[in-house]
Amino acid sequence: MPPPPANALAAGVTLSAAPPFVSQMDAGKALSAFKASCPALLKRQDKSGLAAATAWTGVCTEAAAVAPENAAAFFRDRFDWLSVGGGKAFATGYYEPEILGSRTPQPGYVPIYSTPADLTRCTRPDGGTGRGRIDETGTCVLYYTRPEIEDGVLANKGLEVAWAADPIELFFLEIQGSGRVRFPDGSVMRLGYANQNGRDYVAIGRLLKERGILPPGGANMQAIKAWMRANPDQGRALMRENLSYIFFSELTGPGPLGAMNVAVTPKATVAADPNFVPLGAPVFLAMDRPEAYGFWVAQDTGGAIKGANRFDTFWGAGAEATQIAGGMASSGVALVLVPKGSAPVASPSSGAITQP
DSSP states (O other): OOOOOSSHHHHOEEEEOOOTTGGGSOOHHHHHHHHHHHHHHTTOOOSSSSOOGGGGHHHHHHHTTOOGGGHHHHHHHSEEEEEETTOEEEEEEEOOOEEEEESSOOTTOEEEEOOOTTOEEEEOTTSOEEEEEEOTTSOEEOOOOHHHHHTTTTTTSSOEEEEESOHHHHHHHHHHTEEEEEOTTSOEEEEEEEEEOSOOOOOHHHHHHHTTSSOTTOOSHHHHHHHHHHSHHHHHHHHHHOOOOEEEEEEOSSOOBOTTSSBOOTTTEEEOOTTTSOTTOEEEEEESSGGGOEEEEEEEOOTTOOSTTEEEEEOOSSHHHHHHHHHOEEEEEEEEEEETTOOSOOSBOOOOOOOO
């Protein structure tokens, strides 16, 4: 079996015409997100092969003068619309959760850790390079797993940012990558992704479906949480099968921050794989869920967001955002937008995009 394509060019790229109706769509939020991304976009090294950083200078300059009501026409006229790897897309959702917690240890509460000093990038004896730690023999080894961290290997080292009242809610905050902790006095601490232990992410919803515990289509966030609360011992064991662990830092400015170190925008930011979508690039999603249909900007990444046309839509904070993101599983077509004339392809595709 051949290995998966390494980037967008390897996956295959074709030009596609912008749908004729897009100029009437609301793209104001995406335009604002694109403008915010431009300073970082102009400095980033492109991994996708779709457009070098210098190609974005012109459209970033123009974007500053574009009014929100003209955003869709700007995206239509000043960009090449690209289908990557056939364009068949799948999108999930994420949000900024709020959990209950404490600034000091409490019975039953679990710590929220900042990045440990011994977490580093190093080369292991097997030749693998990535996040790890140097052990007592001076050898690079894999970093501690979720079970090891939960069992206290990092305890009492001054790494605790706060304590969470509910380990299940903290687990899902890790999946989202950022969130808020509300304390008993009503104050709120905002947390942002700081680092990860280097272990592979395992989707517990997929495990539940594979084992027949939740029905097909029933493995949304609400259903998973309900099962875990009804089966606390099995739920804890299930979480520990995901060896990946996220470390956080307190956010004091705008946020949450995405992978570009830019504040992400509700209903405009998507997480994407930078090997297939330049971070900062606009994306048009023609999906079977109307909430996800329209213009987005790739401002973030995610441990489970890998490969061409895999996206994670950001919905902000609050009850509505939680509901939409938790149940988002949408299929459709994705088109990546790059500055006009910079696309590394010349032949148009024939795929048609219909209105939602």
